[in-house]
Amino acid sequence: MAENQNPAAPPTPADADGASTEHPPESPPARHSTVRALLRLWPYARVARWRIAGSVAAAGLASLSVLAVPMVLRRIVDGPIAHHDLAALRPLIGLLLVLGLAEAALFYTRRVILARPMAGVETAMRGDLYAKLQRLPVSFHDRWPSGQLLSRATSDMFVMRLFFVFPLVFLIVNSTVFVTGTVLMFTLDWRLALITLVPAVPLILYTRRFEGNYQTASRMAQDQNGDLATVVEESILGIRILKAFGRHRSMAEEFRQHSGELRTTELRKAGLLANLWAVIVGLPELALGCALAVGAWQVAEDGMSAGTLVAFLSTALALRWPVESLGWLLGFAAEAGSAANRFFEVMDEPEPSSLAAAEGAPSGAPAADDPGIRFTGVRFRYPDAPEGTPDLLTGIDLHVRPGETMALVGATGCGKTTLTALIPRLYEATAGSITLDGTDIRDLSRLRLRELVSVAFEEPTLFSASVRENVLMGAPEADEERLATALATAQAGFVAGLPEGADTQVGEQGLSLSGGQRQRLALARAVVGDPRFLVLDDPLSALDVHTEALVEQALRTVLASTTALVVAHRPSTVLLADRVALLADGRIEAVGTHQELLHSSPAYRALMSGEAAPELEGSLPR
């Protein structure tokens, strides 16, 4: 990190050489074979395989009709024109017209038969990606910035779809046309054909090298583009901080540096392309010049017909697109290959096996022999925690009795939120077990488990939908009355004052609400379904004192009839609970009522009143 010596530079998304490590999980820039990656897409394209075959056939026939044109021209030149026999011209012209119309019709067909199926392939892939991402555990999403996922769902998909529609077909067709055209040229005149074909060898060797270099460069450009997008994102999301400290100039410097790097890579890509074009256009053209000289000489001295020369030159010209397009198509294939690799980076991510297995399994009704929530020897470490650091949770044993409200307290960063996230299995416990009314949460289907457990997160997220939909997420079958009760419990009276009441659209696409308002809606969402188990993560942090008091009062009614675990930072929240569990050093250090713990646990006392801090003596209102 070069920036360390100079903290003046605002922290940056990635230093130059860390560009690829910054992002997702150690994405290997290692060159997977393009072909292998593209082959893996086959299952998606399989539904359209007959269509693809049809498209290839149509394109092939079209190209053949293009190749047939010079042959007809030759007949015209050597026949009617040479012999001044205009009567013979008509059928040949008719043939020419038929070939031309056939070509146009085939071109049309080629595209038409692929249009819907290929749009469908893209949709299927995107749908699968989306579904997979929804199934992947939260720990996966912690590691992957949403921008990286988004580019896989959009631009990478476009590239792959385009590949199926165009380059795939033409890689096949053009190779066929190339071979056919070569054979034709040899039948016309083998010497001219040889001259024309000489450049093919260096051309193929060069394009192979190009493919590798260009793929590396485009992957690099994609990543650098992602880094640049990150700088932009951060500079916008952190705009208040940048403005508050007047630091936007140094951020701009950072931006300049990153966009400069991207420019360098893009220029390298342009350079590679320029060389490719030079080789791919120049070599055949030079060969054609030689063929022209030799051909003209043959017509003059060696009895070759003028028609043959015309036909040969037209054929060679007709072969230009297949050869010229080679580099372009390979470049595209390389890009599609790297898009496919990026797609499979996500699709290959293992899903928690138990989750996948339990999906759809009959959800055994919880056995009632051990009511409440019980943690037994639960350990947890984040999968991406560095080696050598201790586990975050090192053995949690805790029992929340049925109907009881348990407050969970502990110092900042001790793992309270993480502990609550284990219950609905947003994270998987590394060891130990959690049971709900005696049933291990791993034996419940994911759906059933999350139906039983309702959560209000510390950071309240609302979706682009109406207030009603956002709240009823917690219980889709709930009626108007339940909605009203839930909103009342969360003191979300402001909803009535919104332009369209509970039908007002909120979220990124709608009205933006304040932190406190969002928190209250999230709370309403958690309680609307009368869940059997309720997990609240510091649900009142963004509320002002007045509202907080009102919410607390209303919450008591809800908490009376449910088993709840409530993360609390403040004494006021703790008072909602029947008992309190103190989390420290990855274990539950003490459990008891608020009063009991105040007496027995100095750590708890310190946490609740800051009393342990000697220099604060007397500074607190008592």
Next chain:
Amino acid sequence: MTTTVQPATPAEDELPPPEADTQAALAAAEDEDIPVPPGAARALLGQLLGPHRRRITVAVLLILIQQAAMQSGPLLVAVAMDRGIPALRDHDSGPLIAVTAAYLGCALVATLLQRAFIRLSGRINQDILLDLRGRIFRHAQRLSLDFHERYTSGRIISRATSDVDALRELLAEGLQELLMVALSVCYITVVLLWMDWRLGLAALVSFLPMYLIVRSFRRRSQKVYRRSRTAVAALIVRFTETMNGIRPVQAFRREAANERAFGAVNRQSADATADGLLEMARYVGLSRTTANVWITGVVLVGAYLVTDGSLALGVLTAFVLYLRRLYDPIDQLAMFLNSYQSAAAALEKMAGLLAHEPSVAEPAEPVELPAAAGKGRDVGFDGVRFAYRNGKEVLPAFDLVLPAGQTVAVVGATGAGKSTLAKLLARFYDPTDGRVALDGVDLRDLATPELRRNVVMVTQESFLFSGTVAENIAIGKPDATRAEVEAAARAIGAHEFIAELPDGYDTDVRKRGGRISAGQRQLVAFARALLADPAVLILDEATSSLDVPGEQAVQRAMRTVLAGRTAVIIAHRLSTVEIADRVLVMDLGRVVEDGTPAELIAGTGRFAALHRTWRDSLV
């Protein structure tokens, strides 16, 4: 390609928007997109291209010569056939050798010039994009916060990313393609007319149906294209929302419902895509038919002309070769039209953003602050009125004097105008009427660096930039030494948790093990503010996520740190009030109670009532 990157990485906390009452939010919703002044897009294009005028001229020259060399091929074939072969039959190989040499020479020149052109135009393109990206970025930074609150972050981000990409695609693929097509059409037409005006004219006539086909395609595809953009935008919104809210999605079993909703927009997008492909098929079919019919016609007429001796065989050959070249690029023209449309739309949006002037403007003639007597400075609100753009008044008429060194706590219900007060003092907004002054100098007369040296605000948002913890703290003072950074962290009680991170102060907050809780983020934000060492410090709900010990540590630090400075503390929690010299209770944009904490607690006003409730909640 629309990649509207939405806020924050999943690991990142959702940022609560600044305290905004419903009215303000309504104003935001009404104000969907900023209007684009007429001609802004064109003016922007002019500004972007202007500095590269010379290089663009060179590039155009390169491509002019390149195309001339390139298109001379068939002509030379005609010469070889009509002159070279007869001469050779007369045992004169001179003409054929000359033609061959010319052909090879042209091929070589065309190749080298094309290479040079691609490199040069690539360079120009990249320079333009660099310039454009920088402009948008700097402009977005310059725009005032009221703008940022209206125009969602997602939209600004897409201006600087996907819209630039749209232009990049046009520059990289479309523009040089179009240039080549246009030039080759011109060249070929001229050569055809020159070789034989009858056939040339016949070829020229084909431009009319071609034009009609291109026009109809353009009209039809425009509609499909718009549909497709809309569908993709909807897709992106669904997608990012799900990924950013993956915790609630999974916890509330939204997967199936989401998949259905996503499937619907996904299908819409597929429909639009397919329709676009079908339009293209129709276009290609029609243009090919026209081209081939015309070629056949030319051969027919040509054959008659050659037969009656008024046309050379070589010329007819050249004609046929040229006509294929003439019609071949028509397909590419269609692709160009598509990227042109998206680039034009993108340019329009970017121009709109760039044309938007920040409402908080830099002073034309900045005034310097008088030398400070102590650490703090006087703050004065002089008849300040503040209303949102929709006319909703937040502060009707506000007067307040804070002597240097005073610590003031502001309390009141949501919507009372506390945050507005803070934002006016930090000059995130300018007052509608009246003035906010620092040591008697209007904030509007201060240059930004001068202002930021003196006034620093810590908000409840605790966004961390990627980079190390130390770098995040050093935002407060870019030239701070490690010792200073550590001292600030120690003073605020953040040192302990930072020291326990895998790499201590050098832990990257976005990398392995860099998980930092909301409370810890707020401590970092405090350390940053301490390091900045301002004369006036504003704390807006800055302790909302801290637990009791954390908050007390902060307050301990504040007692020392705030000594001598002017401080405005906005708080939901009354504990913060303890360190204040003075308390203001606000309601509906007015100060309703004003006094020392002790006075107010002893009284019978709202503050006394609030305070009682709060004390009861304590241990």
